[in-house]
Amino acid sequence: MKSDTISAIATPRGEGGIGIVRISGSHALSVADAVFRARSQKALAEAASHCAVYGCVVERDGTPVDEGLALVMRAPHSYTCEDVVELQCHGGQSVMRRVLARTWEAGARAAERGEFTKRAFLNGRIDLAQAEAVMAVVEARSDRALKMAQGHLAGHFSDRIRAMRHQILSMVAHIEAAIDFPENEVDDVLDVDLTRDITRLAEEIRGILSTANAGRILRDGLLTAIVGRPNVGKSSLLNALLREERAIVTDIPGTTRDAIEEYADVGGVPLRIIDTAGIRATEDTVERIGVERARDYAARAALVLALFDRSRPLGEEDEAILSLLKKKQAILLLTKADLPPKTTREDLLARVKAMGVVSASGSMPQVIEIAAQAKGGVDRIGFDVLTDAVCRIAYQDAAEGDEADFVADARQADALRRAEEHLRAAILTMEQEMGLDFVSIDLRSAVEALGELTGETVGDAILDEIFSKFCIGK
Numbered sequence: 001m002k003s004d005t006i007s008a009i010a011t012p013r014g015e016g017g018i019g020i021v022r023i024s025g026s027h028a029l030s031v032a033d034a035v036f037r038a039r040s041q042k043a044l045a046e047a048a049s050h051c052a053v054y055g056c057v058v059e060r061d062g063t064p065v066d067e068g069l070a071l072v073m074r075a076p077h078s079y080t081c082e083d084v085v086e087l088q089c090h091g092g093q094s095v096m097r098r099v100l101a102r103t104w105e106a107g108a109r110a111a112e113r114g115e116f117t118k119r120a121f122l123n124g125r126i127d128l129a130q131a132e133a134v135m136a137v138v139e140a141r142s143d144r145a146l147k148m149a150q151g152h153l154a155g156h157f158s159d160r161i162r163a164m165r166h167q168i169l170s171m172v173a174h175i176e177a178a179i180d181f182p183e184n185e186v187d188d189v190l191d192v193d194l195t196r197d198i199t200r201l202a203e204e205i206r207g208i209l210s211t212a213n214a215g216r217i218l219r220d221g222l223l224t225a226i227v228g229r230p231n232v233g234k235s236s237l238l239n240a241l242l243r244e245e246r247a248i249v250t251d252i253p254g255t256t257r258d259a260i261e262e263y264a265d266v267g268g269v270p271l272r273i274i275d276t277a278g279i280r281a282t283e284d285t286v287e288r289i290g291v292e293r294a295r296d297y298a299a300r301a302a303l304v305l306a307l308f309d310r311s312r313p314l315g316e317e318d319e320a321i322l323s324l325l326k327k328k329q330a331i332l333l334l335t336k337a338d339l340p341p342k343t344t345r346e347d348l349l350a351r352v353k354a355m356g357v358v359s360a361s362g363s364m365p366q367v368i369e370i371a372a373q374a375k376g377g378v379d380r381i382g383f384d385v386l387t388d389a390v391c392r393i394a395y396q397d398a399a400e401g402d403e404a405d406f407v408a409d410a411r412q413a414d415a416l417r418r419a420e421e422h423l424r425a426a427i428l429t430m431e432q433e434m435g436l437d438f439v440s441i442d443l444r445s446a447v448e449a450l451g452e453l454t455g456e457t458v459g460d461a462i463l464d465e466i467f468s469k470f471c472i473g474k
Helices: 028-035 094-106 114-121 129-137 143-153 157-180 187-209 211-218 234-242 285-300 316-323 345-355 383-395 410-431 438-452 460-467
Strands: 004-007 017-025 034-039 050-058 066-073 084-089 222-227 260-266 269-275 303-309 330-335 365-369
Touching: 004 066, 004 094, 017 028, 017 114, 017 269, 017 285, 028 066, 028 084, 028 303, 050 084, 050 094, 050 383, 066 094, 094 143, 094 330, 114 129, 114 460, 129 143, 129 157, 129 438, 129 460, 143 157, 143 211, 143 383, 157 187, 157 438, 187 410, 211 269, 211 383, 211 410, 211 438, 222 234, 222 285, 222 383, 234 269, 234 303, 234 410, 260 383, 303 316, 330 345, 330 383, 345 365, 365 438
Parallel strands: 222 269, 222 303, 303 330, 330 365
Antiparallel strands: 004 017, 017 084, 034 050, 050 066, 066 084, 260 269
C-alpha cells in the first residue's frame, strides 16, 4: 500500500453550499496546516481529533482563497484509519479546484479512484464486500437497493460468509487430525458428519445464490421497455411511474419519436425504463427509425410493459406488439381503465393464447387494467397491482425483507458458485472413497473462493479492478 498523503474533492461537481476536499495520510495534518489558517492562530496539529476548526484556506503568500472549516480526524479513528483532514468550504467549482491545488502544492498527491476506500480496506477497517457496498450506497436508486447496500456495508453479508468459512476450516482441521492420528478410528463417524455438514453448507450457498438476480436488479436496475401502438398511453405511464411530466403527452399520434430513458422506483425496485415510439406502419422517415428502435429495445429488455388500449378494439398493430413478446418477460397493460371497455382482459388473453405468446418460463403473461390519468378525480387505477407484479418478477426466489443478505454483483455470485462446486466435489470425493486428504483439498478450495468475497484471498489485480469503478474522492 502506498503510504504517501493523498487528496481529492469528496463532493459532487457543480455548485453547492458546501464543498469538501479530503486529505488522508501520514502527513495530512502538515499538508492541511500549510494551506489553512485557523482564526485562533493555532496549528491544526494542536487540534483535538474530531473537532471542527474555523478559519481560511490561503495562498502561499497568505492571500485568502475561501473561509471554511477544517475537520481533523486522527488515526486510527477515521475513514481510512489514517490521519484525515477535511477542508469544508463553499461549493463552487473554482474554489474547490484552487483548494485542491493548494493541497498538492503542500505535498499531497491526487488520489486515485476509490483510493480512500481502498486504504480503509487495506488498513483493516472494512472488508472487501463492505468496500464494494460503499459505492452501492452512493448509487442506490431505491429504498430496497439502499437497504441491500447498507446491509452489506454494516457487515451482515460478510458475517454470514465468514461463518461458513469458519465451519469449513473446522472441517479441514478435523480431517487433518484424522489423517495424522489414524489410530483413533473415527473415519466412519467423521465421514457421516462431514457429508451432512458439507451438504448443509452447499445448500446454504445455493440459497444465497438464489438472490443473485434480485440483487443485480436492485443494484443496476431492471431494463424495462414500454411498448404499444401510438396513443395507447405509453408516455402517460412513464410520467405516472416517474411522478413527473417527463414525456410529452398529446392526442396526436407519433408524438414520441425517439426513446426516452429514465430510472423509476416502483415498489422499491429500480426500473431503467425506456419509453419508445408507438409501433405502427408509417411513411415518416424519423418516426420509422423510432419504431425500429422500439422493436430493438423490446428485444433487449429484461421486462416489457406492453400497452393495449382498453377503449378500442384490438387491431393488427396490437398483434404486431404481441408478436414481440414471445419468450419474453412481459406484463400486459390494458390502459384507459376509466373509459367504457371495447377490449376486455378475456379478449386480450384469448388473442395471446391464439398467437402462442408465452414467457421464457412458459407461463402466460399477466394482464392488468390501469389508468394513469383517470377521469372523475380518480388517479392511477391498477398501479398497486402493477407494483406487486414488478416486485414478484424482480425477487423471484429471493425473500423480500432479506435484502441485507442478497448477492450484490456478478463477482460475488461467481465466487459463491465456485465455492458450492468445490463443496459438491468434496461430497462426490467422499462417496467415491478417494480418501480424506482429497476431501481436504476440495474444502480448502471452497475456503479460498469464499475468501474472495471478503478479501482474504483476493489478488491485487482484482482489487485494482474493483476500486477503479469508484469515483475520485471516495
